[in-house]
Amino acid sequence: MPSFAQHLLTTPAFLAAAMSRLPLEGAVAFPLVDDTGCKKMLMAIESLTFRKGTPVVGSPGNEVEQDFDICMNFDDKTALDAYQGAFEKQLNSAIEAMTPQPYQTPFFFNDTAALRYYEGSKGISPHRDLVCFEAVIAILTLSGEAGFYICDDRNKTNAKRLEAKAGVMILMRGKNFAGIEDRPFHFVEGITKERVGYGLRYNAKEPKEKAQ
Ligand SMILES: [Fe+2]
Numbered sequence: 001m002p003s004f005a006q007h008l009l010t011t012p013a014f015l016a017a018a019m020s021r022l023p024l025e026g027a028v029a030f031p032l033v034d035d036t037g038c039k040k041m042l043m044a045i046e047s048l049t050f051r052k053g054t055p056v057v058g059s060p061g062n063e064v065e066q067d068f069d070i071c072m073n074f075d076d077k078t079a080l081d082a083y084q085g086a087f088e089k090q091l092n093s094a095i096e097a098m099t100p101q102p103y104q105t106p107f108f109f110n111d112t113a114a115l116r117y118y119e120g121s122k123g124i125s126p127h128r129d130l131v132c133f134e135a136v137i138a139i140l141t142l143s144g145e146a147g148f149y150i151c152d153d154r155n156k157t158n159a160k161r162l163e164a165k166a167g168v169m170i171l172m173r174g175k176n177f178a179g180i181e182d183r184p185f186h187f188v189e190g191i192t193k194e195r196v197g198y199g200l201r202y203n204a205k206e207p208k209e210k211a212q
Pocket residue numbers: 127128129186
């Protein structure tokens with residue numbers, strides 16, 4: 001697999017400092033991947049087959065509206081795998097540098113999703129990611145722009161904007177990060193330019209090892 005480490009703009013120490021803000025802030029944003037790295041990942045994503053995301057999901061009374069195309073857990077993803085490997089390596093060093101460790105290591109992601117929000121999309125309304133997603137949720141924007149907001153509830157109370165733009169990682173707390181069960185509400189809106197994002201999650205209900 002080709003190396004991707006040269007495209008990462010962070011260090012384990014930087015990631016540890018960023019993760020130390022997650023208990024209070026819920027999510028943090030920072031530049032993670034350089035332009036060349038984003039282009040390589042976009043090229044890999046261009047070859048994937050997307051489907052329309054289900055427009056409304058969630059239980060009655062807790063409906064979530066979403067407006068994007070999605071492609072999940074696909075094979076054949078060389079640059080995307082290379083990115084994941086390089087990022088996981090830094091993330092594990094960062095987790096191990098924190099006292100106490102916010103999650104056990106070795107940590108790895110086992111759920112991948114590429115998302116495309118077209119210009120003018122309604123985005124996704126306030127929701128929390130599924131309880132099975134633990135530790136950290138890593139949303140990388142590869143192109144375009146949107147507002148990613150952390151908030152207190154489904155009514156967007158105390159919404160705080162994080163700018164989702166190319167190369168920027170939005171790292172969000174999943175269940176059981178630093179022993180915290182609660183997960184932050186969040187939403188996406190203001191897609192001023194078609195946005196492609198790549199998300200990595202750890203589904204604690206899946207087998208421990210990645211299926212090869
Ligand atoms: Fe989400």
